[in-house]
Amino acid sequence: MADSRGVKPPVIADVARVAGVSVPTVSRVLNGSVPVSAERRDRVLAAVKELGFRPNGAARALANRGQPMIAVFAGNTTRYGYASTLQGIEEAARQAGYMVVISVVESARPEIAEQAIDHALRQPLAGAVVLEFDPPGAAALRAVPAWLPKVAAAAGSSSGGESVPHAYMDDRLGAYRATQYLLDLGHRTVHHVSIPSVGTESARLVGWREALTEAGAPVPPVIGADWSPMSGYDAGSRLAADDEVTAVLAGNDELAMGIVKALGDQGRRVPDDVSVVGFDDHPLSGLWSPPLTTVRQDFVALGRRVVGLLLDQLAPGTTASSVRMVPDLVVRASTGRVEAAVHTAS
Structure with missing residues (x-):
């Protein structure tokens, strides 16, 4: 590496x-x-x-006895996964004696990423952490100069390759297991509402397709969405019109919440008519009606681990190695066996 x-x-x-x-x-x-x-x-x-x-902010800080900082670049700071990862980063950095400066990269345009990097490098930076959860995060990772120690937190994999140490959630495995679980309940196939991806396809989409292909199940067309519940509602409205739909894997829990609401508004009951699985284990997923079966991801732990990788890079004589984290499937009341998932017109 x-x-x-x-x-x-x-x-x-x-x-x-x-x-x-x-x-x-x-x-x-x-x-x-x-x-x-x-x-x-x-x-x-x-x-x-x-x-x-770029002016060396770290050198200026040493001259002024300033506290070194870790820059965090993210495409968003309000969504559950982003905010929880930032929480873990801040906690681990503070414990190690570093301050954190957060820079939001508003788009994947190279000049926007460069502006964010230039602004952050005015600070006394020891290194950078990039949340490579979306295209703006991937653009930021490419824009960080080679001389600045950097690591990435990612979902599924990292576009930075082995040259950039990264802590990542194995989204592919999580989606594979969730899809396999639905097939084991007797569903003929599983429909997928997909979140945007960093590369050509999200790891969640890849894992879903692999499970269906290995089982010899039909692979329905993917319904693309963003991360919001309203986008899930729109997708759920489309799915509700098809009586053949009995199982859905959503790209995240907020999409799943929108899907469940749309299905109910169209007279499709969850899980009696359609089983729905979310992703991430949002804090509201267990309080939703019905409580969501979901793929749990510990984003706070991900944030702590990625800071650990950066500290490994900064320590003399050490080498940082990428870390894979495995999600868990949490079964709740939004899924059921196919015998209870046969739609009957009202």
């Missing part, structure tokens, strides 16, 4: 050499304290861009 500590960040002397000016001239351009000719300024800025130079 490549070690980011072996890549030295460019320093102000490197910028001066490439630009063909003195170190004080580079400092004047960056600080804006003393006027510099337009020609020299343009040369310095071109060298800064070519080298990927």
